[in-house]
Amino acid sequence: MLPPADWQPRAPLESLHLDWLTRAGVEVAVLRLDLIDPLISGNKWFKLSGYLAAARQAGAEGLISLGGAHSNHLHALAAAGKRFGFPTVGLLRGHPVQTPTVGDLQAFGMELHWLGYGGYRARHAPDFWASWQQRYPHLHGVPEGAGGLIGARGCGVLLDQLSEQLPALGWDDYHGCWLAAGTGTTLAGLVLAEAGHRPVYGALAVPTDHGVAPLVTAILEEGGAMSPAFELIDACRGGFAKVDPALLGFIEQSEQQSAVPLEPLYTGKALLALQEQVSAGRFVPGTRLVFLHTGGLQGRRGFTL
Numbered sequence: 001m002l003p004p005a006d007w008q009p010r011a012p013l014e015s016l017h018l019d020w021l022t023r024a025g026v027e028v029a030v031l032r033l034d035l036i037d038p039l040i041s042g043n044k045w046f047k048l049s050g051y052l053a054a055a056r057q058a059g060a061e062g063l064i065s066l067g068g069a070h071s072n073h074l075h076a077l078a079a080a081g082k083r084f085g086f087p088t089v090g091l092l093r094g095h096p097v098q099t100p101t102v103g104d105l106q107a108f109g110m111e112l113h114w115l116g117y118g119g120y121r122a123r124h125a126p127d128f129w130a131s132w133q134q135r136y137p138h139l140h141g142v143p144e145g146a147g148g149l150i151g152a153r154g155c156g157v158l159l160d161q162l163s164e165q166l167p168a169l170g171w172d173d174y175h176g177c178w179l180a181a182g183t184g185t186t187l188a189g190l191v192l193a194e195a196g197h198r199p200v201y202g203a204l205a206v207p208t209d210h211g212v213a214p215l216v217t218a219i220l221e222e223g224g225a226m227s228p229a230f231e232l233i234d235a236c237r238g239g240f241a242k243v244d245p246a247l248l249g250f251i252e253q254s255e256q257q258s259a260v261p262l263e264p265l266y267t268g269k270a271l272l273a274l275q276e277q278v279s280a281g282r283f284v285p286g287t288r289l290v291f292l293h294t295g296g297l298q299g300r301r302g303f304t305l
């Protein structure tokens with residue numbers, strides 16, 4: 001069965017203790033999307049939630065989607081299928097490989113089809129979904145990464161969750177959110193929900209020419225955003241999935257100080273970009289920021305940290 005409409009996991013908000021924040025007089029709280037559920041992790045759940053609602057409305061029994069052999073998106077989908085007992089099908093890029101992620105997808109009961117590279121590139125063709133829909137008429141199709149306005153809207157609830165938890169930290173407000181951006185869908189969801197009240201900072205995990213800005217703008221326009229306030233910051237360190245010793249050292253040090261686990265592709269790069277901006281004096285003392293831990297820790301098994 002699909003999860004009930006009112007099932008929503010909650011991300012805990014915690015203060016983040018790091019020496020460079022203390023030195024700058026900047027306070028940061030982390031919204032731990034990596035801790036929402038024992039099986040499901042990260043922003044991908046929230047991006048999926050709108051598609052789950054659409055699937056319920058369409059009377060579908062389960063979901064079918066696409067991704068790569070390390071995909072956090074397919075991982076979250078397969079985990080949700082396992083958690084609630086609904087069928088999931090994953091269409092994978094490339095040729096069969098056994099990664100820790102793929103092992104989990106199989107263990108969660110996701111049915112996998114490897115499309116090759118050419119077959120995967122065809123995913124934007126107008127007739128791509130028709131044959132899969134014919135084969136799996138009881139499943140609802142979800143675009144790669146659960147992007148678009150439907151995916152973005154599902155992330156709006158995160159602002160409610162963090163606002164509710166501010167008093168427990170002794171905060172009456174915050175000045176902005178900082179998070180890793182891949183497609184920018186999650187960022188767009190926060191910008192829509194903020195409605196111009198506070199800026200949202202997106203630390204780009206992909207190069208600046210990957211079309212994130214136009215995609216975010218398109219989602220915001222479609223969502224009718226009033227006075228959108230956001231900024232994209234280059235955080236990719238030479239390319240998506242490029243990892244360097246300084247980054248790995250920073251992650252190790254941050255984990256030792258804060259006990260918050262990070263991975264190198266998104267959350268580690270996003271926090272390092274924040275450290276660079278804070279150290280450069282970007283935020284005045286007394287600034288309070290919320291760092292969204294978008295999850296992704298399952299993908300870390302592909303790396304030796």
Ligand SMILES: *Cc1c(COP(=O)(O)O)cnc(C)c1O
Binds near residue numbers: 072187266296297
């Ligand atoms: C997918 C992902 C992101 C990027 O989310 P977008 O909505 O595509 O910007 C950030 N962090 C992690 C851990 C992710 O898995």
